[in-house]
Amino acid sequence: MLCRAGCGACCIEPSISSAIPLHPLGKPAAVRCLHLDVANYCLLFLEASRPAVCNNFQATIDSCGNTQMEAMSILAEWERLTAPDTTNENPNG
Numbered sequence: 261m262l263c264r265a266g267c268g269a270c271c272i273e274p275s276i277s278s279a280i281p282l283h284p285l286g287k288p289a290a291v292r293c294l295h296l297d298v299a300n301y302c303l304l305f306l307e308a309s310r311p312a313v314c315n316n317f318q319a320t321i322d323s324c325g326n327t328q329m330e331a332m333s334i335l336a337e338w339e340r341l342t343a344p345d346t347t348n349e350n351p352n353g
């Protein structure tokens with residue numbers, strides 16, 4: 261499918277582990293990328309500094325659904341399912 265104009269859900273819900281200009285340590289989940297403009301377009305779209313993970317993300321019905329709200333919900337769920345399991349970590353380090 262074609263990316264839905266003005267959606268931006270994949271620039272908000274997923275965490276991004278690679279560095280992004282203004283997000284040198286990457287972006288946590290459910291945090292709006294600082295390069296997403298008010299109309300939900302990527303300000304780095306034509307820039308060499310746009311991360312590979314962003315260039316490579318393909319819009320599909322499975323990830324993007326039929327509306328922005330659906331995409332937000334799907335991507336938030338994927339993020340939850342793929343988050344590292346920290347339940348067995350030793351709290352004393």
Ligand code: SF4
Pocket residue numbers: 262263264267268269270271317318319320323324331
């Ligand atoms: S979630 Fe999908 S439709 Fe929305 S901006 Fe990202 S790629 Fe495009």
Ligand code: SF4
Pocket residue numbers: 270271272280293294295296297301302303304305310311314
């Ligand atoms: S750099 Fe652009 S495509 Fe990547 S998360 Fe930020 S706004 Fe979205």
